[in-house]
Amino acid sequence: MNKNDIFEIEITGTTDEGDGVGRAEGMAVFVPYALVGEVVSVIIVKVMKSFAYGKLLEVVKPSNFRIKAECEYFYKCGGCRFWNVEYEQELEFKRKHVEDCINRIGKINIDVPKTIGCESNKGYRNKGQFPVTDDGIGIYAQHSHRVIDVEKCIIQGEENPAVLSAVRDWMNECGVEPYNEEKHSGCVRHIYTRCGESGVMVCIVTRTECVPHGERLVEILRERVERLSGVLHNYNEKRTNVVLGKRFRTLWGEDYLVDSIGHCRFKLSPLSFYQVNNAQTKVLYDKVAEFAELSGNEVVWDLYCGIGTIGQYLAKDVKKLVGIEVVPQAIENAKENARLNGIENAEYYCGTAEELAPKLKGEKPDTVILDPPRKGCEESLLKTVAKTKAKKIVYVSCKPSTLARDLRILEDLGYKTVKVQPVDMFPRTHHVECCVLLCRT
Missing domain, CATH: 3.40.50.150 (Vaccinia Virus protein VP39)
Structure with missing residues (x-):
């Protein structure tokens, strides 16, 4: 088996991460977005000693449980795995796993x-982390640090599109540069958001020690984000994949959120672990x-x-x-x-x-x-x-x-x-x- 070989294979299993598994020439082939029971055409993109990775070219025989993905970024983004399958089958996959x-x-x-x-598989996340690069603002592609530019992630809270739009406009208006991971240059690395009952916290993560035109950023966010309760700056100057550095400062508003789970209320700082x-x-x-x-x-x-x-x-x-x-x-x-x-x-x-x-x-x-x-x-x-x-x-x-x-x-x-x-x-x-x-x- 070699890279760029094309095979038609039957998907007989699923990896822990939800990728389909079939066999070709005696080797296991892992195929993202392929479902159990399907016959698919794949092109080999990487060959290892005892297995290979394939890219889905065509679904020759679809599963009865395959559906049209509601998310326009599904086949590009590395976040979700199951927008192309009925929800009951997703739940059964997780049970079996x-x-x-x-x-x-x-x-x-x-x-x-x-x-x-x-009850809802949309808008359920109360925390968002959006990398900022020359490619755009959004979500990492699968197994990559290439960013898919998105306007809206449909599993994120409803406030996030307004936040992303506001930061884009601020960067364009004020000439603020995105972070370049390879050169370790530029300014804005991530947009980090948390949503709770008390409001929306927005944190700008930068490589630089200050936020250029920070007052204008606050002004635009306050105009666009209805429940905005705080704007924070996080300074992360290190060459690292870790999103947040250790230093925070408040640009405007509160540096915490208050949220409820049942009969209990909890005060959340930016670094607090909290179920999403x-x-x-x-x-x-x-x-x-x-x-x-x-x-x-x-x-x-x-x-x-x-x-x-x-x-x-x-x-x-x-x-x-x-x-x-x-x-x-x-x-x-x-x-x-x-x-x-x-x-x-x-x-x-x-x-x-x-x-x-x-x-x-x-x-x-x-x-x-x-x-x-x-x-x-x-x-x-x-x-x-x-x-x-x-x-x-x-x-x-x-x-x-x-x-x-x-x-x-x-x-x-x-x-x-x-x-x-x-x-x-x-x-x-x-x-x-x-x-x-x-x-x-």
Whole structure:
């Protein structure tokens, strides 16, 4: 097999990222936008030792579940994966993916129920990150740092088109240059937005220490963005793929947002971790509460607590809440949010759970909440949790493969995986959130 060879292949499987998988000349071929059951014509674009990547040329025999993509950028953009398939099939793909990871990686045989779908697959994101280059302002193309210029991303909040338009006009009017990654020159690197009940926060990320004509930027944004509550500047001078630098300053308005999840309100700083889909976050947290089945007499540890969202959502039903988080600013936010919500039964500690758990005085936890980043939990942390002999662990995960690995470790440490529930927090993308209940055997 060589680059530019053309084959007609049947798609028999799907990768973790939602690409179709077929075979040609004995090799697996990965084909973006091809669906299981389809016969497609592909051109080979890259050949590896035991597999190849193909580009879809023609759908010879379409799937019964194929639909016309609603997003005009779908076949160019690297963000979404499933605008070309009926939503029920997307939910089934995510269910199967979770079940396969737990069975194959975790060596745990458990039936995974249907993924809980989202009422709307448009406009659900409350956070946006838009790179700015000579190519335009928008979203990265698949597996690339080439930017697709977009006027509107349909999974983003309704305020974002006005923000992008305002920044474009400001740059054109004032001669502000976009960032050039190769030369590490120019000014504007990213537009970063967050939307909440209290308004819209816009942050301009620049390579330069100041924002040229910043007053004019604020003026245009205030004219165009109805719910604008704050304009911030983030200074990121490093050669890096990390979007935000460490230095923020306020150009106008507030440097925070306030938002609600169910009965709780949360104050968000620009760097605060916060789930991007408000409606589904309540669904997820309700599932956590259902799995935890709290009576009001339990001590609950909320590890990787961030700004305190999950623990504070449960706080009214627990005797004592202990939150642990390694990021100092997040812990300060968690304490502030506890005051905002009138929660008096919570304590927060800054550091790693491995270090802090053995030092905590008082009662051991009855229930432990785990909500780690995509890389999952450190094995040392899981061993620390197991040593507490907590009756229940509720694990919230955004990556099925690392979840499955950690479930295997916890099972070997004396816990049994009892319930699994996928929740679609990110419609039309390949990502899926999961809530798992483990009980001590």
